[in-house]
Amino acid sequence: MTTTTIARAWRVRRADGFELGFTDHDAVLTFDGVRFRPDHGMSARALVQATGLSVDNSEAEGALSDDAITERDVLAGRWDGAQVKMWEVDWTDVSARRLIFAGSLGEIARSQGAFRAELRGLSEPLNAARGRVFHPRCSARLGDGHCKLALANETFTTEAVMADIEDGRVLHFAGFPAYEAGWFERGNLMVLSGEAEGLCGTVKDDTAMQGGRRVIELWQGLGVAPAVGDRIRLTAGCDKRAVTCRDKFRNFLNFRGFPHLPSEDWIMAPQAGDRRG
Incomplete structure (x- = not known):
C-alpha cells in the first residue's frame, strides 16, 4: 500500500x-x-x-x-x-x-x-486592451493620472448622512449641500460608516428636490445595504464628453478624447463628396 x-x-x-x-x-x-x-x-x-x-x-x-x-x-x-x-x-x-x-x-x-x-x-x-483609443469621448478615468483632476476639491466631492433607503439602492438625504441636479450621475458613492463601510456603487440617477432633499439611485444594490444614519461620500460623475470636461470640470487641457474625429457615418457616406483636396 x-x-x-x-x-x-x-x-x-x-x-x-x-x-x-x-x-x-x-x-x-x-x-x-x-x-x-x-x-x-x-x-x-x-x-x-x-x-x-x-x-x-x-x-x-x-x-x-x-x-x-x-x-x-x-x-x-x-x-x-x-x-x-x-x-x-x-x-x-x-x-x-x-x-x-x-x-x-x-x-x-x-x-x-x-x-x-x-x-x-x-x-x-494581459487580456486587457493596450494602447491609445481614438474616440470622441475621453479615455481617462476621472481623477486618474491622465485626467489629473483633484477630486478632493469640495466642488466634486461631498459627504452626507443618509436619511432613508428604498429597495437597497435608492438613497434619500436631507439637508444635502447645494449641487445642481444630475451633478453626481455616473459618479461614485462610497459608504464611510456602518456595516456597509467601504462598499462602493455607481450612481444611475441624481435628483435634487426642494428643501435640500436629494435622491440618489444606484445602478445596483451594494450587497450589504447602508442603514439610516450612515455617512456617505459622493463623487461627481463624468460622461466623458469634451463639453463636460470644459464646462463642468474646467479641465479641458487634460481631455484625452478626440472631439473633432469624424463620425463613422461621415466616413462611410458616399455623398460626403470628394475628399482628395
Missing part, C-alpha cells in the same frame, strides 16, 4: 489585508506566518494550466461559514479580486513545498449556502 505525504494548501488575502489559509490535510499546517486550517471553508479543483501566456484557470468552492468566508462578506464584494496562492506541501516537512498557482479570485457565484469563485492567473491582465 502506497502512502503520500503531499497535501494542498491555499491562502486567500483580501484587499483590506484580512487573510485565511486552508488545506485538504487533516491537521493544521503553518508556514509563511499563516495557519492553514483543515476545515471545509474552501477547496479548489484541479488546475488547468498551459504553457506560454495562456491564462491559468480553475475554480474554488466551499461553504459560507460564520468563522471563515461569510455570505455577508461575499455579498458585500469584500472577497472580489482577493489574492490567491496555492502550494503542494509535504505535511511532514512544510519547508518542502512548491507554489503551483498564484492569482486572484474572479467572479463569485452563490447558491444554497455555498459559493463558487473563478481563479484567475497572473497572466489575466
